[in-house]
Amino acid sequence: MLGRLNHVAIAVPDIEAAARHYRDVLGARTSPVEDQPEHGVQTVFIELPNTKIELLGVLGDASPIRSFLDKNPSGGIHHVCYEVEDILAARDRLRQQGARVLGDGEPRIGAHGKPVLFLHPKDFQGTLIELEQA
Numbered sequence: 001m002l003g004r005l006n007h008v009a010i011a012v013p014d015i016e017a018a019a020r021h022y023r024d025v026l027g028a029r030t031s032p033v034e035d036q037p038e039h040g041v042q043t044v045f046i047e048l049p050n051t052k053i054e055l056l057g058v059l060g061d062a063s064p065i066r067s068f069l070d071k072n073p074s075g076g077i078h079h080v081c082y083e084v085e086d087i088l089a090a091r092d093r094l095r096q097q098g099a100r101v102l103g104d105g106e107p108r109i110g111a112h113g114k115p116v117l118f119l120h121p122k123d124f125q126g127t128l129i130e131l132e133q134a
């Protein structure tokens, strides 16, 4: 079922500072900061030869990463995103296997304009998984 690793997301307390650090210290090319209001985050993407890094910043009072940052004030790896050929078939199969699909279970459009879903970290070795339609 799993396709490419689309990105690894890092939640950060200050997304501008994190992007600057990646540029200045790691020589990374960073995208501009983008607001993603329907997801309650700001994003910066760093293109790598084989995948991407997604820096995540809090956007709004209801941001889903706020409690993560409360527990991890310096930031930390927040989720991994795998591509799937058919996100609805993947969702239905995962549900049949007892995995929790977060939200109302309907895919939403993610940062790349593709449908995404999230799976509960407690069902996957303590790792939040995002699925993105390939």
Ligand SMILES: CC[C@H](C(=O)O)C(=O)SCCNC(=O)CCNC(=O)[C@H](O)C(C)(C)COP(=O)(O)OP(=O)(O)OC[C@H]1O[C@@H](n2cnc3c(N)ncnc32)[C@H](O)[C@@H]1OP(=O)(O)O
Pocket: 009, 036, 039, 041, 043, 054, 056, 064, 065, 067, 068, 077, 078, 079, 081, 102, 103, 109, 110, 111, 112, 116, 118, 120, 121, 122, 126, 127, 128, 130
């Ligand atoms: C623009 C979209 C972009 C893209 O397209 O790439 C994105 O990636 S948007 C990313 C931000 N959106 C989301 O993360 C949506 C899915 N996340 C959620 O629904 C919540 O964050 C959830 C349910 C994973 C956690 O919610 P919350 O933090 O409020 O719950 P708890 O604090 O009660 O946590 C429950 C339990 O899970 C552990 N936890 C929480 N977050 C993570 C995590 N990122 N990785 C691993 N584990 C996590 C938390 O520690 C609790 O564990 P416990 O042992 O019970 O204390």
Ligand SMILES: [Co+2]
Pocket: 007, 009, 054, 079, 081, 130
């Ligand atoms: Co993501």
